[in-house]
Amino acid sequence: MVPRPAHLLLAGLRVAVSVSVGILVVTLGYELFAWQERHAHLDDRARLVVARAEQIATDSRIALRAIKRLKTVPCSPEDLAELRIIAARTTQILDIGRLHDGKVLCDGARGIGRGTVLPPVTIRRADGGLFWPQVQLFGDPRIHVAALAQDNAIVFSRPRAASELLDDLDRAVVAGRTRAGEMIFRRSGTREMLVGAEFARSSYTGFWADHGIRRCATISDFCLAIDEPAPVSLTRASPATAAAVFAGGSALGLGAMSLAWSRNAGRRSLSRRLARAIRKDQIQVHYQPIVRLSDRKLVGFEALARWSLPSGAAIPPDTFIPIAEKDGLLPALTERVVERSIAGLAPLLAGAADIYLSVNIGVGSLFDPELPDLLDYHCLRNGIDRGRIALEITERHTSDIDRIGEAIRSLREEGYRVFLDDFGTGYSSLAYLATLPIDTIKLDKLFTRSTDSAFVSAMVLRQVSHMVAILGLNIVFEGVETEEQARSLAELTPEAVGQGWLFGRPMPANEALTYAFD
Ligand code: C2E
Ligand code: MG
Ligand code: MG
Numbered sequence: 001m002v003p004r005p006a007h008l009l010l011a012g013l014r015v016a017v018s019v020s021v022g023i024l025v026v027t028l029g030y031e032l033f034a035w036q037e038r039h040a041h042l043d044d045r046a047r048l049v050v051a052r053a054e055q056i057a058t059d060s061r062i063a064l065r066a067i068k069r070l071k072t073v074p075c076s077p078e079d080l081a082e083l084r085i086i087a088a089r090t091t092q093i094l095d096i097g098r099l100h101d102g103k104v105l106c107d108g109a110r111g112i113g114r115g116t117v118l119p120p121v122t123i124r125r126a127d128g129g130l131f132w133p134q135v136q137l138f139g140d141p142r143i144h145v146a147a148l149a150q151d152n153a154i155v156f157s158r159p160r161a162a163s164e165l166l167d168d169l170d171r172a173v174v175a176g177r178t179r180a181g182e183m184i185f186r187r188s189g190t191r192e193m194l195v196g197a198e199f200a201r202s203s204y205t206g207f208w209a210d211h212g213i214r215r216c217a218t219i220s221d222f223c224l225a226i227d228e229p230a231p232v233s234l235t236r237a238s239p240a241t242a243a244a245v246f247a248g249g250s251a252l253g254l255g256a257m258s259l260a261w262s263r264n265a266g267r268r269s270l271s272r273r274l275a276r277a278i279r280k281d282q283i284q285v286h287y288q289p290i291v292r293l294s295d296r297k298l299v300g301f302e303a304l305a306r307w308s309l310p311s312g313a314a315i316p317p318d319t320f321i322p323i324a325e326k327d328g329l330l331p332a333l334t335e336r337v338v339e340r341s342i343a344g345l346a347p348l349l350a351g352a353a354d355i356y357l358s359v360n361i362g363v364g365s366l367f368d369p370e371l372p373d374l375l376d377y378h379c380l381r382n383g384i385d386r387g388r389i390a391l392e393i394t395e396r397h398t399s400d401i402d403r404i405g406e407a408i409r410s411l412r413e414e415g416y417r418v419f420l421d422d423f424g425t426g427y428s429s430l431a432y433l434a435t436l437p438i439d440t441i442k443l444d445k446l447f448t449r450s451t452d453s454a455f456v457s458a459m460v461l462r463q464v465s466h467m468v469a470i471l472g473l474n475i476v477f478e479g480v481e482t483e484e485q486a487r488s489l490a491e492l493t494p495e496a497v498g499q500g501w502l503f504g505r506p507m508p509a510n511e512a513l514t515y516a517f518d
Contacts, residue, residue, distance in 0.1 A: 046215040052162040057220030059090035067153040074098045075106040083108035097154045134159045172228045179221040271327045285341045286506035290499045293490035300356040303341035334365040344509030346382040358390035386415035394421040445479025451488040
C-alpha cells in the first residue's frame with residue numbers, strides 16, 4: 001500500500017512529539033538534580049558563614065570577659081600590653097580599646113588616641129552590648145572595622161570577616177541580620193553593603209520572609225538568608241512550550257552559538273577580568289578639577305574610573321564602561337566608584353568650602369532601586385551633605401525619557417545635584433533639556449573646540465548657550481585645552497564653569513586634595 005500524505009504527516013508528528021517528550025523528561029530530571037546540588041552547596045556555605053560569625057562572637061565574649069578581670073589602670077602602658085595579649089590569643093579580634101564617655105581613649109595597637117567619639121550605635125544588643133557592623137577607626141577613612149562595645153571596653157574585628165566567605169558566589173542574594181531583625185549586611189551578586197544605623201531596619205524583610213535557605217547561629221544572634229535565582233528555567237514554562245523551545249532552540253542555538261563563540265571570546269575574557277577587578281576592588285578613581293571660568297576658582301571634581309590589567313596596561317573607560325553596561329556589571333562598578341570616590345575626597349567634601357564631587361551614573365544604574373540607599377550610605381558614613389554630590393547622567397541609547405525623568409526627580413528631591421553629561425553627542429538632545437529636571441548640562445568638547453573653528457558651529461554654540469540660559473540651567477564646558485578657548489567661553493557665558501587639561505588632568509585622590517587645599 002502506498003502511504004498517503006496524511007499518514008506520512010501523522011507518522012512524522014509522532015516521531016517529533018516522542019522526541020520532544022523524551023527531551024523534556026530528561027531536561028526536567030536534570031533541572032531537579034541541578035537544583036538539589038545547588039541547594040546543598042548554598043546550605044554548606046550558609047553553615048560556614050554562620051560558623052565564622054559564631055567564632056567572632058565567641059572571641060569577642062572571651063576578650064570582654066578577660067578585660068573585665070584586668071586590674072591594670074585603663075590606658076596605662078601595662079594595660080595596653082594586656083589588651084594586646086588578649087587580642088593576640090583570639091583568631092578574629094584585631095584590636096581592643098578602652099572606652100570612656102562614648103569615646104575611644106586608647107587601644108592596644110595604637111596606644112593613646114585623641115579620644116575618638118563613636119558614631120550613633122547601629123545595633124543595641126539585648127545584653128547591653130553595642131554593635132557597629134562598620135565604623136571608622138580613629139576617624140581614619142582608610143580603616144574600617146566592626147566594633148562591639150561593653151562597659152568600658154571595645155573590641156574590633158574585620159567588618160567582612162564572615163561575608164567574605166561568599167565572595168565567589170556572584171549570583172546569590174544574601175542577607176545577614178540579628179534574630180530580632182536588624183540588618184547587618186546584605187549582598188546581591190558581587191555587591192555588598194554593610195548596613196549602618198539608618199538602614200538597620202530596612203525594607204529587606206521581604207527577602208527574609210520569602211527566600212530559601214536560612215540559618216541562625218546558636219551562641220550568637222546572627223542569622224543568614226541565602227538564595228540564588230534560578231537561571232531562565234524550563235520548569236516554569238508549560239510542558240508543550242518547553243518541549244518546543246528545547247527541540248527547535250537546541251538546533252538553532254548550537255549553530256548560532258559556535259558562530260558567536262569565536263567572535264565573542266575576546267570580549268568575554270575582558271568582561272570576566274573586569275568582573276574580577278570589580279569584585280577585588282581593583283578599579284581606581286581619578287579626579288578631574290572643574291573650575292569657574294571667570295576667576296578659575298575650583299568648584300568641583302569629576303570622578304573617573306580607571307582600570308589597569310596586572311600587566312600594567314590601562315584599559316580606557318570608553319572600552320570597559322560599554323562592556324560593563326552590556327554584561328550587567330555596571331551597578332557593581334558604580335557601587336565601587338561611588339564608595340571609592342566619596343571616601344577619597346571625604347576630607348574636602350565634609351569641609352566648609354562648597355566643592356562638589358560628580359560621579360558618572362549610566363542609565364542602567366540610574367534605575368537601580370538600590371542607588372539612593374547606596375549614595376545615602378556613603379554620604380552618611382563620611383559625614384557629607386547630599387548637596388555636595390552631583391550625578392552625571394549620560395544617555396547613550398534611546399530609552400524611556402519619562403522613566404529617566406522620574407528617577408532624576410526623586411534624586412533631586414533627596415538633595416543630590418543632577419548633571420546631563422556629554423550634551424550634544426548621542427541621544428542627549430534638545431528634547432532632554434526641556435523635559436528632564438536637571439540643574440546643569442555638560443557640553444561636549446565638540447562645542448568647546450568650535451570656539452576656534454568654523455563660523456557655523458560657533459553659532460550653534462552661541463544658540464545652545466542662549467537656550468540653556470533661558471531654561472535657567474548651569475553649564476560646564478568639557479575639554480577646555482587652551483587659554484583661547486577658556487577666554488571665548490567666559491565671554492559667551494560669564495558664569496560658566498569648565499573642565500579640561502588647561503585646568504588639570506584626572507589625578508589620584510591625594511593630588512586632588514593638594515590641588516584643592518593649595
Ligand atoms: P566623560 O564623563 O565625558 O568624562 C570626561 C572625559 O574627557 C574623560 O575621559 C576625561 O579624561 C576627558 N577629558 C578631560 N579633559 C579633557 C581635555 O581637555 N581634552 C580631551 N581631549 N579630553 C579630556 P575618560 O576618563 O577617558 O572617560 C571617558 C568616559 O568614560 C567618560 O566621559 C564617562 O562617560 C565614562 N566614565 C568614566 N568613568 C566612569 C564611571 O565611573 N562610570 C560611568 N558610568 N562612566 C564612566
Ligand atoms: Mg562625565
Ligand atoms: Mg562628559
